[in-house]
Amino acid sequence: AQSVAQPEDQVNVAEGNPLTVKCTYSVSGNPYLFWYVQYPNRGLQFLLKYITGDNLVKGSYGFEAEFNKSQTSFHLKKPSALVSDSALYFCAVRPYSTLTFGKGTMLLVSP
Amino acid sequence: DTAVSQTPKYLVTQMGNDKSIKCEQNLGHDTMYWYKQDSKKFLKIMFSYNNKELIINETVPNRFSPKSPDKAHLNLHINSLELGDSAVYFCASSQTSGSSNEQFFGPGTRLTVL
Numbered sequence: 001a002q003s004v005a006q007p008e009d010q011v012n013v014a015e016g017n018p019l020t021v022k023c024t025y026s027v028s029g030n031p032y033l034f035w036y037v038q039y040p041n042r043g044l045q046f047l048l049k050y051i052t053g054d055n056l057v058k059g060s061y062g063f064e065a066e067f068n069k070s071q072t073s074f075h076l077k078k079p080s081a082l083v084s085d086s087a088l089y090f091c092a093v094r095p096y097s098t099l100t101f102g103k104g105t106m107l108l109v110s111p
Numbered sequence: 112d113t114a115v116s117q118t119p120k121y122l123v124t125q126m127g128n129d130k131s132i133k134c135e136q137n138l139g140h141d142t143m144y145w146y147k148q149d150s151k152k153f154l155k156i157m158f159s160y161n162n163k164e165l166i167i168n169e170t171v172p173n174r175f176s177p178k179s180p181d182k183a184h185l186n187l188h189i190n191s192l193e194l195g196d197s198a199v200y201f202c203a204s205s206q207t208s209g210s211s212n213e214q215f216f217g218p219g220t221r222l223t224v225l
Contacts, residue, residue, distance in 0.1 A: 032211045043115070043201055043216035044154075051211045088152060098167060099144075099214060101154040 002027035004093050006102035013081045014110050021076040021105045023091030033074040034092040034099070035065055044090065050074060061085070081109045114138050115217035117202050123223045124192055132187045132220045134202030142166075143185035144203040144214065145177060154201070160185050161207060189222075197224045 003026045013019045036044040048059025055067045091102040115136045145157040159167035163179045174190045202217040
């Protein structure tokens with residue numbers, strides 16, 4: 001069975017600083033990995049995905065993620081955080097038909 | 112031009128009642144889903160329909176019954192509502208030409224059972 005771990009409930013970062021939201025996964029076979037963002041009282045929005053190829057994936061709003069097969073990680077990154085990036089971030093894995101989500105990490109960017 | 116829409120946005124009801132949540136997508140996708148997000152924000156798949164046929168049914172009480180009249184709609188009917196059913200329910204859709212395709216989510220329906 002597949003699983004996703006987001007070890008941090010909350011990440012705090014000052015505006016303008018780089019940010020990292022961590023994700024590790026466990027799945028048999030080659031995974032499809034996703035990041036979604038949920039703003040307050042809104043649905044989930046797709047940020048980026050890794051399917052195959054380049055380990056560094058670029059997505060929406062300046063976010064990127066690095067796939068590391070040996071460490072089974074798919075950390076979300078952004079070089080310079082904005083206050084408007086404050087939201088709940090979900091990592092997800094999909095080896096077959098079911099999309100399994102991590103428990104989410106709240107990102108708080110302070111001015 | 113909302114891609115995935117749900118109605119109602121908020122639903123407050125008494126225990127024991129029966130209620131429905133509607134979902135529609137205008138993306139031309141062939142697969143639709145229902146997710147439940149609990150009070151701790153944990154997201155869990157409930158159902159998945161592909162071309163109007165049920166393909167995933169996670170461990171969900173049989174009080175929950177999805178209905179897909181066509182590929183663009185997946186409604187969720189809940190019988191005999193219980194306090195524990197209080198949650199936010201999200202509809203989503205994707206195109207399953209490959210499981211690499213991302214899912215598009217609706218805005219959610221916040222169900223409160225009193």
